[in-house]
Amino acid sequence: MTPSALAPLATGQPNPVATRNAYGDALVELGGERDDIFVLDADLSGSTKTKAFGQAYPDRFLNLGVAEANMIGTAAGLAAQGKTVFASSFAMFAAGKAWEQIRQSVCVPELSVKVCATHAGLTVGEDGKSHQMLEDITLMRVLPKMRVLVPADAVEARLAIRAAAATPGPFYVRLSRAATPVVLSEDYEFVLGRGALLREGKDLAIIACGVEVAQALAAATRLAADGIEARVINMASIDPIDAEMILDAAAECGAILTAEEHQIRGGLGDAVAQVLARNLPCPLEMVGLDDSFGQSGTAEELLAFYGLDATGIAARARDLLQRKA
Amino acid sequence: MALSSERRSELQGIATQVRRDILTMVHAAGCGHPGGPLGMADFMTVLFCEHLRLDPTCLHAPDRDRFILSNGHTCAGYYSLLAIKGIIPREELVRFRKFGSPLQGHPHRNPDLGIDFSTGSLGNGVSVATGMAIAARANGWDSQIYCTSSDGESEEGQIWEAATSAAHYGVGNLTVLVDFNDVQIDGHMHDVMNVRDLAQKYEAFGWHAVRIDGHDLDAVDDALHEAKAERYRPSAIICRTVIGKGVSFMEDQPGWHGVAPNDEQYAQAMAELGETAAS
Ligand SMILES: Cc1ncc(C[n+]2csc(CCOP(=O)(O)OP(=O)(O)O)c2C)c(N)n1
Numbered sequence: 001m002t003p004s005a006l007a008p009l010a011t012g013q014p015n016p017v018a019t020r021n022a023y024g025d026a027l028v029e030l031g032g033e034r035d036d037i038f039v040l041d042a043d044l045s046g047s048t049k050t051k052a053f054g055q056a057y058p059d060r061f062l063n064l065g066v067a068e069a070n071m072i073g074t075a076a077g078l079a080a081q082g083k084t085v086f087a088s089s090f091a092m093f094a095a096g097k098a099w100e101q102i103r104q105s106v107c108v109p110e111l112s113v114k115v116c117a118t119h120a121g122l123t124v125g126e127d128g129k130s131h132q133m134l135e136d137i138t139l140m141r142v143l144p145k146m147r148v149l150v151p152a153d154a155v156e157a158r159l160a161i162r163a164a165a166a167t168p169g170p171f172y173v174r175l176s177r178a179a180t181p182v183v184l185s186e187d188y189e190f191v192l193g194r195g196a197l198l199r200e201g202k203d204l205a206i207i208a209c210g211v212e213v214a215q216a217l218a219a220a221t222r223l224a225a226d227g228i229e230a231r232v233i234n235m236a237s238i239d240p241i242d243a244e245m246i247l248d249a250a251a252e253c254g255a256i257l258t259a260e261e262h263q264i265r266g267g268l269g270d271a272v273a274q275v276l277a278r279n280l281p282c283p284l285e286m287v288g289l290d291d292s293f294g295q296s297g298t299a300e301e302l303l304a305f306y307g308l309d310a311t312g313i314a315a316r317a318r319d320l321l322q323r324k325a
Numbered sequence: 326m327a328l329s330s331e332r333r334s335e336l337q338g339i340a341t342q343v344r345r346d347i348l349t350m351v352h353a354a355g356c357g358h359p360g361g362p363l364g365m366a367d368f369m370t371v372l373f374c375e376h377l378r379l380d381p382t383c384l385h386a387p388d389r390d391r392f393i394l395s396n397g398h399t400c401a402g403y404y405s406l407l408a409i410k411g412i413i414p415r416e417e418l419v420r421f422r423k424f425g426s427p428l429q430g431h432p433h434r435n436p437d438l439g440i441d442f443s444t445g446s447l448g449n450g451v452s453v454a455t456g457m458a459i460a461a462r463a464n465g466w467d468s469q470i471y472c473t474s475s476d477g478e479s480e481e482g483q484i485w486e487a488a489t490s491a492a493h494y495g496v497g498n499l500t501v502l503v504d505f506n507d508v509q510i511d512g513h514m515h516d517v518m519n520v521r522d523l524a525q526k527y528e529a530f531g532w533h534a535v536r537i538d539g540h541d542l543d544a545v546d547d548a549l550h551e552a553k554a555e556r557y558r559p560s561a562i563i564c565r566t567v568i569g570k571g572v573s574f575m576e577d578q579p580g581w582h583g584v585a586p587n588d589e590q591y592a593q594a595m596a597e598l599g600e601t602a603a604s
């Protein structure tokens with residue numbers, strides 16, 4: 001790997017922004033560029049940030065009320081007539097309550113419905129386990145034809161939404177409630193199916209997505225203080241995944257740690273494990289939830305409690321290095 | 326507007342052809358659902374041959390009418406009508422449910438065959454039809470969106486989510502025809518789960534709703550004209566039908582929901598429908 005392959009990181013200390021805010025802004029931007037874009041919501045437009053689109057383009061915004069299954073079906077009908085449709089709710093309800101409609105009415109007929117689900121993961125915080133969707137990557141990734149994106153920050157969220165709009169077919173974009181650090185610079189380029197190398201290192205590679213990318217970078221800084229050089233990869237494109245970047249990391253670092261705000265069963269860790277097991281097995285550990293739901297608390301408290309913060313990631317990295325031959 | 330007596334008897338002939346096709350297809354497949362589509366054959370014939378704008382000349386026109394068979398298991402009759410309209414090659418009908426055939430066991434969207442949507446999981450179609458109707462209206466298209474549903478499907482909650490939103494968005498270009506045969510898989514509806522008066526329910530949700538005899542071609546034709554004239558409310562036509570209609574031993578028998586006739590039953594059924602079965 002040459003240093004030029006590193007993705008550009010944000011400089012200075014930009015204010016934290018939630019990816020859902022970037023989503024709302026991206027929709028308004030797209031709405032002005034294309035008149036085939038429709039946006040649907042299920043009584044959460046203030047929280048999912050689709051409201052601004054609704055105000056700018058009321059003729060192309062539909063609020064379906066608290067009825068997620070019907071929202072997805074309606075989105076499919078619009079898409080079958082040629083529209084590009086963004087449909088939003090909290091991840092729990094979009095991916096959870098309407099999974100069957102996403103499968104039958106969106107993925108089977110391969111329609112351009114972009115399910116953009118906010119409030120994913122532990123960082124929902126105080127609402128607790130009923131609202132902390134930790135299984136959606138699994139549920140969406142398993143669906144044929146579905147592409148799954150988990151942007152690391154607001155910069156990438158905007159680009160991921162634009163990629164979803166520009167690419168025909170079903171998409172699931174996982175977004176967060178909490179304001180999180182902006183890690184990527186404005187000239188970062190998102191490419192569907194490509195990971196982004198954020199930090200070079202040869203001792204191990206940390207492959208992260210979503211809010212865990214900032215935590216992984218912070219963990220790498222701490223590890224470096226102890227002389228451990230961790231490569232950090234942002235894997236926003238979970239499906240299609242960047243197998244080449246994963247295999248390069250396995251070959252060059254010899255140990256891989258995944259980090260996600262999600263169950264380790266079926267999520268990013270599983271996707272990486274599948275690439276490794278089939279091609280180049282190497283010591284692998286996964287940071288995430290393991291057979292556990294979340295609970296109420298602040299985002300920071302929860303990431304720390306479940307070992308998903310920089311401290312937890314660094315500790316798991318040290319454990320993993322013990323296994324490296 | 327009323328059907329001429331000549332046209333009425335033509336339509337009766339087509340409905341009989343649909344019934345023969347259903348039996349031939351399900352018999353050839355050795356499995357499938359004969360009962361429901363036999364009961365739907367009359368109102369489906371009027372819809373497809375008198376109202377639905379779908380034929381080989383407009384097949385790929387984006388602004389043509391759309392049709393969704395939300396009770397997807399009843400697709401044998403739907404495929405037969407697409408063949409009668411010259412869209413599906415007739416010889417494909419006997420490959421229904423066979424490996425490699427586009428005539429899947431439940432409909433799969435196929436723009437070249439006029440199959441407008443994938444269905445099979447009950448409860449989903451009316452939402453999709455509502456989305457299609459909203460899109461058609463937004464595009465300024467003068468098209469109608471038709472969707473069939475059934476009494477059994479009306480047990481699904483999503484139907485009523487869709488009923489709420491279709492009325493809220495005032496999609497006057499949407500018509501749902503409900504096959505009300507009082508039968509679902511496990512028995513008669515009034516024993517398994519009584520959905521009661523669906524016309525009253527749809528009306529309470531803000532729809533234009535009528536109850537008709539689903540075997541009365543004139544009543545179906547009138548109801549479809551009325552539905553098309555509705556500009557601001559979606560329409561529900563509750564079609565009272567008899568499952569297995571036209572085949573004496575299948576009529577009102579829940580057991581014929583999803584079983585293929587054996588050779589002997591097939592021969593008898595075809596004889597009742599005025600034709601000797603080819604062996
Ligand atoms: C969501 C869903 N649940 C269950 C089924 C299995 N199923 C297929 S048909 C049917 C009965 C439906 O009743 P109705 O449409 O009234 O049947 P018919 O009149 O055609 O006999 C059931 C339960 C299904 N296809 N989809």
